[in-house]
Amino acid sequence: AVAASIEKLATSAEKAKTLTNEIAEAAAEQTKGVAQINQGIAQLNTVTQQNSAASEEIAASAKEMLGQADNLTTVAAKLAELLGVRLNLSEDSSANNKLMRPASADRPAKAIVKSPSDVIPLTDEELKRF
Secondary structure (H helix, E strand, C coil): CHHHHHHHHHHHHHHHHHHHHHHHHHHHHHHHHHHHHHHHHHHHHHHHHHHHHHHHHHHHHHHHHHHHHHHHHHHHHHHHHHHCCCEEECCCCCCCCCEEEECCCCCCCCCCCCCHHHHCCCCHHHHHHC
16 A cells, blocks of 8 residues: 555656646746747837837928928019019918919010020020030
């Protein structure tokens, strides 16, 4: 009876050892999985920061382009004034002063330049050398 009890005890100890090894292997696999998840989260964080920086750069570029568009609208209005053409400039905030078609379609614009020599006062010989 003592021998049978010792045999049962040895068998139980062997099963406990096997289960402990399986638990250790599962814990090691779980540790690898957690490490991979942490790596993925770190990569997501990096990409999120890059996207944030890109968004800020795009916003700054859009603001600069809006300023340039406003300047271009001002230049176009001054040019139209010099040419005697009246322009419709939209006041709609979504259009941001978008340049519209000329309002003076019923009357022709006054021509300021009548010939190329008015713009480039060069003789034919000077033009050839140029």
